[in-house]
Amino acid sequence: MTNADGTSRVTVDRPQRVVIVGGGFAGFHAARSLSRRLPAGAAEIVLVNPTDYFLYLPLLPEVAAGALDPRRVSVSLTAALPGVRLVLGEVDGVDLDRSQVSWVDPEGRRGTVGYDRLVLAAGSVHKLLPIPGVADHATGFRGIPEALYLRDHIIRQLELAATTDDAEERAARCTFVVVGAGYTGTEVAAQGVLFTEELARRQPLLRGRPIRWMLVDLAERVLPGLDERLSATADRVLRRRGVDVRTGQSIDQAGPDGVRLSTGEEVPTRTLVWCVGVRPDPLVSDLGLSTHQGRLEVDESLRVPGHPEVFACGDAAAVPDVARPGRTTGMTAQHAVRQGKLAGRNVAASLGYGTRRGYRHHDLGFVVELGGPDAAANPLHVALSGLPAKAVSRGYHLVSMPGNRIRVAADWLLNAVLPRQAVQLGLVRSPAVPLDTSSPEVPRSG
Secondary structure: OEOOOOOEOOOOOOOEEEEEEOOOHHHHHHHHHHHHHOOOOOEEEEEEEOOOEEEOHHHHHHHHOOOOOHHHHEEEHHHHOOOOEEEEOEEEEEEOOOOEEEEEOOOOOEEEEEOOEEEEOOOEEEOOOOOOOHHHHOEOOOOHHHHHHHHHHHHHHHHHHHHOOOHHHHHHHOEEEEEOOOHHHHHHHHHHHHHHHHHHHOOHHHOOOOOEEEEEEOOOOOOOOOOHHHHHHHHHHHHHOOOEEEEOOOEEEEEOOEEEEOOOOEEEOOEEEEOOOEEEOHHHHHOOOOEEOOEEEOOOOOEEOOEEEEEEOHHHEEOEOOOOOOOEOOOOHHHHHHHHHHHHHHHHHHOOOOOOOOOOOOOOOOEEEOOOOOEEEOHHHOOEEHHHHHHHHHHHHHHHOOOOHHHHHHHHHHHHHOOOOOOOOOOOOHHHOOOOOOHHHOOOOO
16 A cells, blocks of 8 residues: 555554654654654654663753753653653664664664664764864763763862962963854853852862853854844853953864964963864765755655655754745754654654644744853744843743753752852763764764
């Protein structure tokens, strides 16, 4: 039997199997949407992901700044997706001719799983630039291991700064450079400066000494992809806190003791955080399919041309943007969530349950969490700052999180009245989070 969209619906001894690659925003919501749309026993849903949790990435800067426990932003996949079988592994190949996905589990064992429908939501990895020293000396920021490492590293630098008699070494250890003024870099700098101020107050030898945060980006303003009013609010908050915002600049070289800016200025530092951006997972290019700027080409219903049994969404897919003809949707969590839900709907339709739709989106606004009492938001395109934006920002995150809402809210309440706990845990060492290979250690962002 053939469905209207050209895929086959065949009666077999086992139910149809849907394999979803990646448990980030797109993959998670694809699995949830599909499991809710299919009757019991209609299909087997298999989710292949390197970890057993969904990472709520927007709150990761608060983990690095000691404001949230890492478990708060980690939602158990098996608990949140009871009708989905989790395969713990890193997908390293897709055989489109044999309809088979291959993977490697955390202990190095290999496995394969066949599929009748495939959803590619492999997400993205760090985008590296050919700048000498960056891969060796910068810390990325894409997952819990990196957030925990950065948290320990910041604490360690200030503790070492307080014990040295060398003024130049102390200044370098008290200098933190963030490259990339998009969402992640802006929030890391905004949260980080509050964290180091609190840490410095606990060190008698650092009281009154400057703690320097520098945010560097080639763009002409922070948050260059957002509304200028949000950008202006974030810029104002950062500068008020003493962050040295350097727009229209980048770094030319990085070393163990500092960086050199594109202006030629040398900045002694022991901390370089790389938040320049992301690129599609290399799995996408290995498929041999048509791509657009590294992302899989798909139609409006998220199907891969020539392979009606394969769907792609999130950062892995170049989804046509009907609101901007000729362009594709951005690599954002908002698009990934919506596309994941639509992928689940359309996969169900391809199996004979429901109807297929094309991707349409309406921009409802953005929120930027800046720590303390500050945030920037434009719900329904109404620009907000300060406490109103803070309320909108936190409300949005609590609604968007698929779990742990009460625990997150409780941590926020405790942080309002109690000092942050700040000790080095030593759980993640530098070799465990190399910039060029750190992405497989974290769940796909979808």
